[in-house]
Amino acid sequence: MIKGVFLNSVKWDLPMERNAAAWYPTVFPDKCNGCEGLEAAKCIQFCPHDVFEIRNEKAVVVKPQNCVYGCIACESVCPKKAITFPQRVALTPKAKPKDKGLLHKVKCRKCGNIFWTNRDADLCFECEAAEIGEKRK
Ligand code: SF4
Ligand code: SF4
Ligand SMILES: [Zn+2]
Numbered sequence: 001m002i003k004g005v006f007l008n009s010v011k012w013d014l015p016m017e018r019n020a021a022a023w024y025p026t027v028f029p030d031k032c033n034g035c036e037g038l039e040a041a042k043c044i045q046f047c048p049h050d051v052f053e054i055r056n057e058k059a060v061v062v063k064p065q066n067c068v069y070g071c072i073a074c075e076s077v078c079p080k081k082a083i084t085f086p087q088r089v090a091l092t093p094k095a096k097p098k099d100k101g102l103l104h105k106v107k108c109r110k111c112g113n114i115f116w117t118n119r120d121a122d123l124c125f126e127c128e129a130a131e132i133g134e135k136r137k
Contacts, residue, residue: 024064031082
């Protein structure tokens with residue numbers, strides 16, 4: 001498929017059912033600046049599926065399962081070119097997804113739930129939020 005055509009038709013031509021293959025964006029934390037200086041984070045403003053949230057002033061993929069299979073639209077709205085898709089990142093066999101800033105599965109050290117993150121984190125988003133809440137008390 002030609003890329004331009006794909007981008008223009010992406011909102012209308014996607015199959016309604018989710019494809020079994022994993023599909024989600026990756027935010028490179030070293031590139032993302034949380035859209036500092038802009039009125040809103042472009043990726044969050046753009047994507048209607050709550051895939052991103054801002055944590056520590058950077059966008060993180062909090063709900064990869066919400067991403068629409070085949071959609072690459074948010075890649076082009078990011079002013080810092082911080083968003084990409086795993087399929088197009090050349091992974092050397094030796095580098096772990098974690099080292100590339102890609103999403104990887106982690107078991108939360110507090111609640112034991114498995115979650116996906118592209119950060120070096122061992123707390124799920126819920127436990128992390130709870131911990132931040134406790135610190136503020
Ligand atoms: S649009 Fe890009 S720079 Fe802005 S918050 Fe999202 S990932 Fe970060
Ligand atoms: S690829 Fe599409 S559905 Fe997935 S996060 Fe980006 S804009 Fe949202
Ligand atoms: Zn947890």
